[in-house]
Amino acid sequence: MELLIPLLIIAIVVLYIAAKTIRIVPQAAVLIIERLGKFDRVATSGLNVITPFLDRPRSVYWSGLRPGTIQIDLREQFTDLAPQPVITRDNVTIMVDSIIYWQITDPIKSVYEVNDLVGGIIQLTITAMRNVIGELDLDHALSSRDTINSRLRVKMRSFRLTPTSCFRSANRNSRSSRQR
Numbered sequence: 001m002e003l004l005i006p007l008l009i010i011a012i013v014v015l016y017i018a019a020k021t022i023r024i025v026p027q028a029a030v031l032i033i034e035r036l037g038k039f040d041r042v043a044t045s046g047l048n049v050i051t052p053f054l055d056r057p058r059s060v061y062w063s064g065l066r067p068g069t070i071q072i073d074l075r076e077q078f079t080d081l082a083p084q085p086v087i088t089r090d091n092v093t094i095m096v097d098s099i100i101y102w103q104i105t106d107p108i109k110s111v112y113e114v115n116d117l118v119g120g121i122i123q124l125t126i127t128a129m130r131n132v133i134g135e136l137d138l139d140h141a142l143s144s145r146d147t148i149n150s151r152l153r154v155k156m157r158s159f160r161l162t163p164t165s166c167f168r169s170a171n172r173n174s175r176s177s178r179q180r
Contacts, residue, residue, distance in 0.1 A: 020052035029071045030107050032058035042107060060111055063119040072110070076103040079118065084126055086133045088141050096133060100125050128155040 024047055025031055031043040035055050043050070043057070050056075057070040064079065079102070083095040102121055104110045110117050132151045133141050141148070 017052050021049055023048045023050055023057070025071065028075045029073055031070055032072065032107060032111050034058050039108065039112065058111060060117075062117050063122065065118065072104060072107045074104055074107070076101055078102075079122060081122065081126065084129065086130050086141075088133060088136055088138045090137050092138045094133070094138065094141060096129060098125070098129060125152075125156065128152055131155065 023031060023043060025043050025045050027045045029045065031048070033040045033043050033048075033050055033055050034057075035051070039058075040055060059068045059070055060072065061067055062069075079100045081098050081100065083097045085093050086096050087093050100121060104117075114120050129148075129152060132148055132155065136144070136148070
């Protein structure tokens with residue numbers, strides 16, 4: 001009976017250390033592993049062994065994601081933007097509703113080179129959209145979605161938020177309203 005309590009405590013400690021050591025990463029996701037606060041490696045899909053108490057997964061705090069998320073999704077994702085007011089060249093305000101498709105291709109740079117990756121993508125898309133539609137007349141803005149999409153793709157690739165992110169922006173729906 002005297003040996004049972006210390007053995008139980010040792011078993012609990014061993015289980016705790018084993019749980020900290022083994023990380024299972026799902027398909028199309030990665031973990032950024034830091035050793036003593038400095039980048040060490042990328043843990044890819046499958047079973048990964050990390051050194052307990054020295055290594056830990058890096059948390060990311062991006063807009064639209066649960067705070068403290070440790071898994072970085074490598075699949076193509078989309079962000080639906082709220083309607084944005086845009087002023088055309090002939091001084092008419094239209095509301096533009098859009099959706100952004102993006103994908104992380106280099107998780108290391110997406111974590112360490114940008115503070116808020118998703119927020120940066122959204123702000124750059126809104127700025128580029130206002131710039132492209134601001135160069136067009138109202139009639140052209142309403143009738144030439146393909147032109148707007150191709151110009152947005154060119155502008156988004158020319159911004160270098162981070163070389164890790166692949167941007168595609170599509171103008172989904174536009175509604176016009178004249179302000180008098």
